[in-house]
Amino acid sequence: MALELEEQMNIAENGGYAKETLMVCDSSLDHKGGIPLRSSTGTRKAAFFIIAIEFSERLTFFAIASNLITYLTKVMHQDLTTAAKTVNCWAGVTTVMPLLGGFIADSYTGRFVMILLSSIIYLMGLGILTMSQFIPALKPCGDSKGSCVNPTKHHELVFFIGIYLLSIGTGGHKPSLESFGADQFDDNQLEERKxxxxxxxxxxxxxxxxxxxxxxxxxxxxxxxxxxxxNLILTVAMFIAIIIFYLGKPLFRYQMPQGSPLTPILQVFVAAMRKRKVPYPSSQDSFYEPENPQRGLLCHTDKLKFLDKACVVENDEITEGNKPSPWKLTTVTKVEETKLIVNIVPIWLASVLYGVLVAQGSTFFVKQSSTMDRKIGSSFVIPPASIQAFFALGMLFSVIIYDRIITPILRRKAGNERGIPILKRVGIGMFLSILCMIVAALVEKQRLLTAEKEKSKVLSMSAFWLAPQYLLLGIGDAFALVGLQEFFYDQVPDSMRSIGIALYLSVIGVGSFFTSFLIIVVNHFTKQTGKPWIGKDLTSSRLDKFYWLLAAIFGLNFCIFVLVAKRYSYKQKM
Structure with a gap:
């Protein structure tokens, strides 16, 4: 308290410069509703509490998602095709729900409240999944002991309610938490921006x-x-993480919700349509942009000029004491924010197919591992899903090397704060996705040849043959997915940053849905030639051909992405 009082006195004595240095003047508030002190709020000390709950949520999500296909095939007794579609559908819903959660957080609840509410829903889902394994009537085989051919209807119902509650919780958790973490850094201050x-x-x-x-x-x-x-361990871990997150409340910086962020965009289109016959002005002096110290202003750009007419001032449109209707006249900044949304749509469309690659890591790659030799030493056998650790290691080491070695070198040489421009970073990841599918196709061909010779359920071929494709997948994600999350957070209007993170997550979600659609289409056409590429099990499938098809699709998509990225103009603040 004494420190805060001393800093407030310094502000009064030194004037505006001290205020700029000691206070955060980016429209954020502290937990009491006042202007945050830079020294006692935000930055890495606040980010620690946010990253802690993210760690717990991701621990839970991957523990369930990575082994879900095994549970569906071994406990629920679904065939490979059905199980893959079930996993992709659940993953799709889980990563598309953030669009709704992000909209509600940005418009009404704010990010902190949305994180708490969604975490409680997440905890409810975990509790239901835990009960489905301990309460006799809800167990897979009910009251009967031992294994059963088909699970009970009660277990199926409770199980799917539990995992889809996790989807709803993720829908509010993911877009709000990541954008709330980024909110702890002030873009107007160089060190915090870095x-x-x-x-x-x-x-x-x-x-x-x-x-x-x-x-x-x-x-x-x-x-x-x-x-x-x-599930019990995950439930306890999530409960502890929620408490840790709440303890960080005094350190956080808060952005208040400003109503629906879609309304200003609609206003720009309506105003532009109303003034479609107005001549385009020869000077920018005719554009409307009142001073607003609490809102970051954007520079005017020459793209999508038809929207500029929404901010053209006509005769007698502005009178003293009367504020113009936003449905007839909007500001330059609102027009530029609308242009941002229009401009990121092609990038989003060109990125969706990357979600197809992400879906492979938790479905077919895991099933391949289940048929291979997973021994470490003479007797220890790792679970099939544990081979995904190579993906995490590839991503982890790539992120550390990029952040600590590559970025500082490029900052010094190129003078670019980011090191590599965001979309170039994404493009590198997309190129690596092609290599990942090529390697996966070659490994699967070798696995099929081994299976044909040995005719056994568990092959002598080591599961560690899958390590190269998982490493490539992880390195690719360190460039593509991290780049996409930074892009969609940074390039959307400030009032839509939770929605921006949701757009990044929807890339994975739509990619998961597209994978299910692709499986149906591929099987439909390959059945006509005799043997479907994706059968009831891996022995009757030709995943190698499916992977070659994906490599070709990713190659074509990479070319499209490069063309779209070259035409993109980054957001420019005044």
């Missing part, structure tokens, strides 16, 4: 640590001690 760029890298590092622990220790517990014990 800290925000590092934040996205360290955020992904925490995600990878949760993934490694989830697909190794927790998956091992699921396979050897039971899903009930694993």
């Amino acid at each position: 800290g925000k760029m590092s934040f996205f890298n360290w955020w992904s590092a925490a995600l990878c640590c949760g993934l490694v622990l989830g697909v190794t220790v927790l998956v091992y517990v699921e396979d050897n001690s039971g899903w009930g014990i694993a």
Whole structure:
């Protein structure tokens, strides 16, 4: 308290410069509703509490998602095609729900409240999944002991309610938490701006640590001690993480919701349509932009000029004491924010197919591992899903090397704060996705040849043959996914940053849905030639051909992405 009082006195004595230095003047507030002190709020000390709950959530998500296809095939007794579509559908819903959660957070609840509400829903889902393994009537085989051919209807109902509650919780959790973490850094201050760029890298590092622990220790517990014990551990961990997050409340900086962020965009289109016959002005002096010290202003750009007419001032449109209707006249900044949304649509469309690659890591790659030799030493056998640890390690080391070595070198040589421009970073990841599918196709061909010779359920071929494709997948994600999350956070209007993170997550979600659609289409056409590429099990499938098809699709998509990225103009603030 004494420190805060001393800083307030310094502000009064030294004037505006001190205020700029000691206070955060980016429209954020502290937990009491006042202007935050720079020294006692935000930055890495606040980000720690946010990353802690992200670690717990990702630990839970990957422990369940990475082994879900195994649970569906071994406990629920679904065939490979049905199980893959079930996983992709659940993953799709889980990563598309953030669009709704992000909209509600930005418009009404604010990010902090949305994080707490969604965390409680997440905890409810975990509690239901835990009960489905311990309460006799809800167990897979009901009251009967031993194994059963088909699970009970009660277990199916409770199980799917539990995992879809996780989807709803993720819908509010993911877009709000990541954007809330980035909100702890002030873009107007150089060191904090650099800290925000590092934040996205360290955020992904925490995600990878949760993934490694989830697909190794927790998956091992699921396979050897039971899903009930694993779910109980995850429930307790999530409960503790929520408490830790709430303890950080005094350190956080808060952005208040400003109503629906879609309304200003609609106003721009309506005003532009009303003034479509107005001549385009020869000077920018005719554009409307009142001073607003609490709102960051954007520079005018020459793209999408038809929208500029929404901010053209006509005769007698502005009178003293009367504020113009936003449906007839909008500001330059609102027009430019609308242009931002229009401009990122092609980038989003060109990125969606990358979500197809992400879906492979938790479905077909895991099933391949289940048919291969997973021994370490003479007797220890790792669970099939644990091979995904190579993905996390590839991503983790890439993020650390990029943040600590590559970025500082490029900052010194190129003078660019980011090191590599965001979309170039994404493009590198997309190129690596092509290599990942080529390697996956070659490994699967070798696995099929081994299976044809040995005719056994578990082959002598080591599961560590899958390590190169998982490493490429992880390195690719360190460039593409981290780049996309930074792009969609940074390039959307400030009032839509939770929606921006949701747009990044929807890339993965739509990619998961597209994977299910692609499986149906591929099977439809390959059945006509005799043997479907994706059968009831891996022995009757030709995943190698499916992977070659994906490599070709990713190659074409990479070319499209490069063309779109070259035409993109980054956001420019005044």
